[in-house]
Amino acid sequence: MGRRARAIVVAVSALTLAACATTGTARASDEDDPRFTAMTEDEGPFASTYQRYPGRPTALVGATVFDGAGGMIGNGTVLFRDGEVVEVGVGLATDGYDVIDGSGKFVTPGIIDIHSHLGDYPTPSVDAHSDGNEATAPTTPNVWAEHSVWPQDPGFSRALANGGITALQILPGSANLMGGRSVTLKNVPARTVQGMKFPGAPYGFKMACGENPKRVYGNRGRTPSTRMGNFAVNRQTWYEAIDYANDGDAKRDLGKETLVGVLEGEILVHNHCYRADEMALVMDMAKEIGYRISAFHHAVEAYKIGDLLRENEVCSAIWADWYGFKMEAYDGILENAAYLQREGACVVIHSDDENDIQRLNQEAAKAQAAGRRVGIEISDATAVQWITLNAAKAMGIDEMTGSLEPGKMADVVLWNGDPLSVYSRPEKVWVDGALMYDMMDRKRRPVSDFELGQPGEGDVK
Template identity: 45%
Template sequence: MLQSKKIFMVLALAVMLLISMSGLAQMSPKPAPVDTVIKNGTILTVTHGVIHNGSILIRNGKIAEVGQSVTVPPGAVVIDATGKFVMPGIIDSHSHLALDSDVNEATSPVTPHMMMLDAFDYTDKAIYHTLAGGVTTSLLLHGSANMIGGQAVIIKHKFGLDRDELLFPNAPRSIKFASGENPKRVYGGRNQLPSTRMGNFAVQRAALQEAREYMRDWDAYDEKVKKGDKDAKAPKRDLKLEALADILRGKLMVQIHCYRADEFLNEMAMAKEFGYKIRAFHHGLEVYKVADKVAAEYVGLATFADWWGYKHEAWDAIPWNAVMSMRKGVTVSIKSDSNDFARRLNQEAAKTMRYGGATEEEALKMITLNAAWILGIDDRVGSIEVGKDADITIWNNHPLSSYGRVEKTLIDGTVFFDSSLPGLGLPFWHGGAMSGAGGFGNDDGEVR
């Protein structure tokens, strides 16, 4: 009996090994939710202060209880966080990771029908590296070569699972706009429109105007159908115009790569002209100059902590930008735009405490709740609150210090990274080569 069991085990192992070698079973099955209690840690909730010696009960992948003490159901997995810091998973509001070299469809300045999901490479090791830096959710954006780029995808960093398991369920849709030097350089360099900021905005306005007409044609058609007109002829479907029309219909959140004060004003004026909302300016290194105006339009800011001088439109960047803008009422997040910064966004956020005096909670919000707002998912992630997804990171030291290191990252209540595990620290990665060159992962390889 024992012998046959042994043989069976060996066979099973051999089969598993074969399958895993063939790459077929590289991805693990979806983990079943287990009741989990994170016990006795310093909990940085982000929305309701710090709970010392606090605990969190996770049930069905959601935060079920938070407090000094919580229910410990029988059979629950208990993670002892004594002496550790516990914070929500980091949310990166501007990333290009896991898109290989397909960040920019730089063949036309208007490409709203590009879907970043079609380029998303879920085995890219950058997902792992950032998961190990505490990132649980990222907004993967099109690059900044085009005035109107493609549609973003929001992922959860469940490295090791199958592609669709990494997609943030029912995520709001975002589209990338750009402005300034990058479109100018890309198309001007080919002696095409646009090669100036006038050209940039002319291209954008023309596209939106076309979309307006497309939308009008479809609205008219829909109206006819509604009235029972059986002879109504549907206009020709055009993916590009359809995507643009969705901007005007408010179905896409507009995320704009934009550096200069004058451009923020131009972008906001155009949004008014065409009746759409801008969700956030990205990079936005000069928002501090017109922060009151940006705040008045409820436009957010996804920016760097202290990067400057890499190009002319980044020359007036100052590290006080984030806090100065926040004090004027702008919802500010610190983002990566880089596979490197994405691994230590906690440190980038900490700089806002030094430059402008953000409080700990304000600094943490910039990489959690505020970033979640920019993505439109702040009701589901971004803080340690009952009912939210259990996306949680556990740190050896305070995350807002040079010495903070992630020990565990949980997503939807499951541990996806554990630094104490041998090897890679990845419970769900079962071998096979990871993809990704481990490059810088920014807009166009060099210039942001």
């Protein structure tokens, strides 16, 4: 289809602006063709410039280890160096490693939040910081969440210190049927969003069904104003994208370029959807058009269609107990995750909130406990998987992170107690093997530039 490989001619008057870009400059295509072309997506506009911080070879010894893939090791050892997990087991040799006694403590992979708006809706929560919804048209596939991310959002350091968050997906909001591209970040301090971008992570694409888009545009006297309007606009937009993909002479269109990336399987769909009937319809629409849904987000009625979600290999990114705040969220139940797990469907616990991201471990524990109360026994190792490897799978980064396996990124959390206890919190957090947070060392508590000079500077609360 080759949409992203097409050279784009730009006006000479735009050269000065293009030359200021941090990821490339406008340039003549070759000596015989003096026309100027913009950088194409295959060449990497806004590419990740992330570089891991320096780390030390480290051995965590004597802890209870949840590997993120459903396994648990008592009195375990985790070895990592040069940014990667080396080995996980019992009684491993630790020569050449800095040894940390983990007796009575717990180790997990870094916690991953599949649904966050940090940076796009940063704190302080004021109108000037509201950059997550481009609510100017029902479909805005042309916008990219990363272009709103403010790296100095104090929420990033809070998520690291209080929640052990090492990676997170930043999504546009859900005012629109098609909200735009998401971006996956490593949770490290950086001057630019490119310095936080998770290297090799695929883009996500945010879609929304149900009340939000029909309310936003129906209140303006525009289409869509009903659920059938939602589907009509979606389908028409997809068919126009297919026409664009098959027209080799079409003028470059950034929105359709994103949609073609979805059709080609390079960009993963994350669909905000609450009701079971709508999720079933959306899966049918995906089959009609020819794309795949990676995860339904919020999905408070997912428990009604666990078998369909399993058969279609769609994850459910859900809350433990948020429901009832609008009609489409009315039929949520505390046992949502447990019933999905019983059906063999993919469960992910997400936050969608700058505070809940600091306690996804507790949210997973609440969902686990709700299952136990109705006789569904869910192991602690499985509950940890909901906020580690399952999230990584739905985000397309599970080959790199999400579990403590040799060769994967050393994204690791040492907890001072059981991570599924309300009384526990991260003691140390490593990202790519670099110690980014240490409860016992004030110098290892990240502070954003925005907080410098503020009362209580450096305090993590």
